[in-house]
Amino acid sequence: MTDQANPPAVKKLFIKTYGCQMNVYDSQRMAEAMGADGYVLTEDQADADMVLLNTCHIREKAAEKLYSDLGRLKPLKAERPDLKIGVAGCVAQAEGEEIVRRMPLVDLVVGPQTYHRLPAMVRGEAPAILTDFPPEDKFDHLPARTSLNRATRRAPAAFLTVQEGCDKFCAFCVVPYTRGAEVSRPVDRILREARDLVDRGVREITLLGQNVNGWHGAGSGGEWGFGRLIRALGGIEGLDRIRYTTSHPNDMADDLIAAHRDVPQLMPYLHLPVQSGSDRILRAMNRKHTAAGYLRLIDRIREARPDIMLTSDFIVGFPGETDGDHQDTMRLVAEVGFGTAFSFKYSPRPGTPAHDRPEVDSRVADQRLQELQGLLTKQQKAAQEGMVGRALGVLFEKPGRQAGQMIGKSDYLHSVFVDAPQAQVGDLVRVRIVESASNSLRGELAA
Ligand code: SAH
Ligand code: SF4
Ligand code: F3S
Secondary structure (H helix, E strand, O other), X not given: OOOOOXXXXXXXXXXXXXXXXXXXXHHHHHHHHHHOOOEEEOOOHHHXXXXXXXXXXXXXXXXXXXXXXXXXXXXXXXXXXXXEEEEEHHHHHHHOOHHHHHOOOOOEEEOOOOHHHHHHHHHOOOOOEEOOOOOOOHHHHOOOHHHOOOOOOOOOEEEEEOEEOOOOOOOOOOHHHHOOOOEEOOHHHHHHHHHHHHHOOOOEEEEEOOOHHHOEEEEOOEEEEHHHHHHHHOOOOOOOEEEEEOOOHXXXXXXXXXXHHHOOOEOOEEEOXXXXXXXXXXXXXXXXXXXXXXXXXXXXXXXXXXXOEXXXXXXXXXXXXXXXXXXXXXXXXXXXXXXXXXXXXXXXXOOOOOOOOOXXXXXXXHHHHHHHHHHHHHHHHHXXXXXXXXXEEEEEEEEOOOOOEEEEEEOOOOEEEEEOOOOOOOOEEEEEEEEEOOOOEEEEEOO
């Protein structure tokens, strides 16, 4: 009930999100938590009462973006000293009070495991810097997804974090340090959140975790693996599409592969990062899988779901990488044929085992990156063109710029433009793909 005489003062919150989908999810949850304190989201930073930067630490460039954005906020803060500036996410976790030392205009620093306390921090009822790994589960202290207010944009596709942290300790990666140890959320909480989302019109859920397929938990009948969780989600009426990201090759259990065959709502799309095609480099990276093992796994997944599209992440120029190692990566890519992939030049990160190893010449790494991206772009184009003539499901997410046009995502996550004057956001329709453009497809409503 709202108090008519004393309506809560509406304050405006601007959030900028960097990094991975887990940060996108966290930003939504922080918006919901702040919504309970009367904050609504604004798209206009200059108009905000609070600016929250939800940051990423994965590569140096990602982390440096925070400081250039903070620099740009200086005039605004000088003009309006009561403007609150908060830093959340993985840079907050990694650098803590160092951020305030470097940029005194920052009022609050909150890590990925403490953001349930953000409203209290803003009210001045909790410390201004919180980057511990508290014993309590933050999700138990956040408002339920159903309490979404005007602050949160509604969309037919939603993220749902089911697993946090990582215990894999790849030699290049900050995630085990910024996100902490691997924790799986309990089955009942996940199913409840999924049902809440479906109740408010969500038709597609992407399950998130840095090592999402390593999820496990106690369910009915004993210990569940990730495949079992997907089967349970497949039983939710109104949940038409399930996706998940990101997975580690070593956690692709038989039951999960079988779920790709058996659960019709599970989309034929799998992001399975391999990082390199060279066993020597994979060992140096502490990836604990081989190139041949990855290829065998791909064979089994394709056997279970022949129309699946595979995507991956690659790092080039990892310390010690030779031309021969790079050619191994090129061969693996040629052999698998990816729908799309992210490829990055290695960036040494403070506190990680590979940080002080001798680096590959930067120009050589650039050349390798270019060569790899050339091949990946060709494969992406071929995969997209292979969609032409096919009838696919498309979930409309927003109206297009032209009258009567809708934009949605295909089963394979391609953006599809469709003339559909009668349709609404949230409709899931059959579309015949008629054309492949540079970064999207065009389709027509199928009869
Ligand atoms: N948990 C996921 C991905 C985590 S980060 C996994 O295990 O695959 C996303 C991607 O960023 C990684 O897959 C990797 O390709 C890239 N990445 C991580 N650390 C990096 C670094 N130090 N330099 C360059 N790329 C990096
Ligand atoms: Fe990082 Fe490796 Fe964990 Fe992925 S599996 S988050 S790359 S340490
Ligand atoms: Fe970046 Fe943290 Fe995600 S480092 S990739 S925001 S887990």
